[in-house]
Amino acid sequence: MNNSTKMITAVLLTAVICIAGTYAVAAGGSHQDESTTLNVGGSTTIQPMMVSFQETFEGYAKVSMNVTSGGSSVGANSTINGTLDVGMCSRDLKSSELDQGLVAHIIAKDGVSVIINSSVTGVSSLTLEQIAAIYSGEITNWKDVGGNDKEIAVIAREDGSGTRECFDTVMSSTVSGWKMKSVVSQFASTGAVTNAVTSTPGAIGYVSLGAAEKITSGAYTVAVDGVMPSVETVNDGTYEIQRNLVLATKGPAQGMAALLIAWILSDEGQKTVEESGFIPLS
Numbered sequence: 001m002n003n004s005t006k007m008i009t010a011v012l013l014t015a016v017i018c019i020a021g022t023y024a025v026a027a028g029g030s031h032q033d034e035s036t037t038l039n040v041g042g043s044t045t046i047q048p049m050m051v052s053f054q055e056t057f058e059g060y061a062k063v064s065m066n067v068t069s070g071g072s073s074v075g076a077n078s079t080i081n082g083t084l085d086v087g088m089c090s091r092d093l094k095s096s097e098l099d100q101g102l103v104a105h106i107i108a109k110d111g112v113s114v115i116i117n118s119s120v121t122g123v124s125s126l127t128l129e130q131i132a133a134i135y136s137g138e139i140t141n142w143k144d145v146g147g148n149d150k151e152i153a154v155i156a157r158e159d160g161s162g163t164r165e166c167f168d169t170v171m172s173s174t175v176s177g178w179k180m181k182s183v184v185s186q187f188a189s190t191g192a193v194t195n196a197v198t199s200t201p202g203a204i205g206y207v208s209l210g211a212a213e214k215i216t217s218g219a220y221t222v223a224v225d226g227v228m229p230s231v232e233t234v235n236d237g238t239y240e241i242q243r244n245l246v247l248a249t250k251g252p253a254q255g256m257a258a259l260l261i262a263w264i265l266s267d268e269g270q271k272t273v274e275e276s277g278f279i280p281l282s
Contacts, residue, residue, distance in 0.1 A: 038256045041068035042075015042088035044189040049276035072162030087248035090162030108245040109279040111229035113212035115219045119201040123147040125223035128174040137181030155205035158186045166243040210277020
């Protein structure tokens, strides 16, 4: 984080701490045990990291956090309708969401890794065109991309997932008119995709960089166009399947929501981002 960014974050953090302190004073001595509840939900990719923030932030800010999942679109829509104070989105906000008053706060970056079941041999790298063809149903056997003679089991995230949105966007920009094939196994979380790929012979799937790095058996990560996903290759742009991780608020962040975002953007918060397997903002 550069000096100007540090200064801005420090000023924001100090200002919001003052606001939080005002809330505490206003509550009065007899109500100091009462705490504000901050409802945060959405992306299953961001949820484990947010739980890590919850463990430290609740004690620091004297706030009770309620962290739920459901997918990026759930996070955005629930923030629009007021069910959530902060929506977690593992993608950039859509123009329709911005038009309804959402404000995006980028907290980290992430690569989307392509993982393959360990029963597949001879495949260490795939081109974007080959991946698009596998997911459209044009390529159905690993032997057609240099692997062993084994049928490909296609695993994907469900509609409304930020990871799915990122993947589909890259595939669509790679192959004009691209569309995912109709018969595909879809799962509602990063963990479910990981479990499906590691347990299904011939399977291919895609998960966040941090989730892929935690796989110890059953599957492996392949390079895309000869480039392995990593902090360095996401930051320098050579790894193309990547996205921003975003927290959304209805209008500019205020109160405890603003304090949470400032906390995450602080040096300490960005260290937690890195420890969670994501890429901190430079």
